[in-house]
Amino acid sequence: MLTDECEMRPFLEQRGVAVIETDLGERIQQLDDEPPSHIVVPAVHKLKADVAELFARTLGTDATNNDVHYLAESQRRTTRPSFLNADAGMTGANFAVAETGAIVVCTNEGNADLSVHCPPLYIASVGIEKIVPRTEHLGIFVRMLSRSALGSPITQMTSHFRAPRPGTQMHIVLVDNGRSERLGMADFWTSLKCIRCGACMNTCPVYRRSGGLSYGATYSGPIGVIIDPTYDLRKYSALPFASTLNGSCSAVCPVKIDIHDQIYKWRRVITERNALPFAKKQAMRMAGKLLASPRLYRAAVEAAGASVEYLPRVMLYNRLNAWGRQREVPAAPAMTFRQWWLKHRADKSGEPR
Numbered sequence: 001m002l003t004d005e006c007e008m009r010p011f012l013e014q015r016g017v018a019v020i021e022t023d024l025g026e027r028i029q030q031l032d033d034e035p036p037s038h039i040v041v042p043a044v045h046k047l048k049a050d051v052a053e054l055f056a057r058t059l060g061t062d063a064t065n066n067d068v069h070y071l072a073e074s075q076r077r078t079t080r081p082s083f084l085n086a087d088a089g090m091t092g093a094n095f096a097v098a099e100t101g102a103i104v105v106c107t108n109e110g111n112a113d114l115s116v117h118c119p120p121l122y123i124a125s126v127g128i129e130k131i132v133p134r135t136e137h138l139g140i141f142v143r144m145l146s147r148s149a150l151g152s153p154i155t156q157m158t159s160h161f162r163a164p165r166p167g168t169q170m171h172i173v174l175v176d177n178g179r180s181e182r183l184g185m186a187d188f189w190t191s192l193k194c195i196r197c198g199a200c201m202n203t204c205p206v207y208r209r210s211g212g213l214s215y216g217a218t219y220s221g222p223i224g225v226i227i228d229p230t231y232d233l234r235k236y237s238a239l240p241f242a243s244t245l246n247g248s249c250s251a252v253c254p255v256k257i258d259i260h261d262q263i264y265k266w267r268r269v270i271t272e273r274n275a276l277p278f279a280k281k282q283a284m285r286m287a288g289k290l291l292a293s294p295r296l297y298r299a300a301v302e303a304a305g306a307s308v309e310y311l312p313r314v315m316l317y318n319r320l321n322a323w324g325r326q327r328e329v330p331a332a333p334a335m336t337f338r339q340w341w342l343k344h345r346a347d348k349s350g351e352p353r
């Protein structure tokens, strides 16, 4: 089966269905056995050298050739037979039009069109919030999506799938999966307006620093932080605390979701329901004490810098260090900001000039 619905993949594979992702980024992530890290650009965290190494390992390409045309063409050649021989193709939907029954899918690679048009069976999996009343209402959403996602006026392909080809089948699955329940949440229902453009992720300082995989959820970044707790409050209770509340996510959101306000409201809900894990609560308590004492804070910053430099790797990269599972701990700068300030900007008393 061909699919561009990443969450569906494990479900189908466990039932013996061979699944090939058709979006290039999703395919890269599938070959690397990793979930996507961004809703628009799933392999955004990988360099072309990483992809060259991955393709050499999984597709047998030349590991020393990281020319992007060569890599894209290699992937195309290995995937194309799957397009032509698949029993079924599946897509999500960027939008669906109630008036015409059209499933609207925006891509830059045309992969959805091949998934729909080659196999004898097409299945569209559509979140119920994606339905717009009439075709006349669609234009504004398609333009907003492309401009906010990519900065381009429109995607290369904006396809309307309205009926099966003669002799083939088309099935539409309307997915609720907690959406109706969220619609009834006075403080959080507006997250259903999300058109999945990814702009809030691109601007978020936490997402930009930590990457999408560190959220441990299908939806990462600011939109993930407010959606994920609606699926499982306890499991995702730490996410709303991974925010600086700077508000840039709300500022760039084309459908004007009050994301940072909702993040703050989730913190209150999680605290009131006592949903934070014990370890997290203790860590926050300790952090509170540390941040309330300048002397303790300075000592901790200096100790952290020294430990990154001198401690053996096994003490830094173990099960307790979630950050280190996917990346190196950054090296500490040669001097802290306070040391720099004292040296360059303060008078002899240590006070700012």
Ligand code: SF4
Pocket (backbone or CB within 6 Å): 148, 193, 194, 195, 196, 197, 198, 199, 200, 201, 223, 249, 252, 253, 254, 255, 256, 257, 259
């Ligand atoms: S919340 Fe707004 S900015 Fe973020 S992905 Fe959704 S529509 Fe885009």
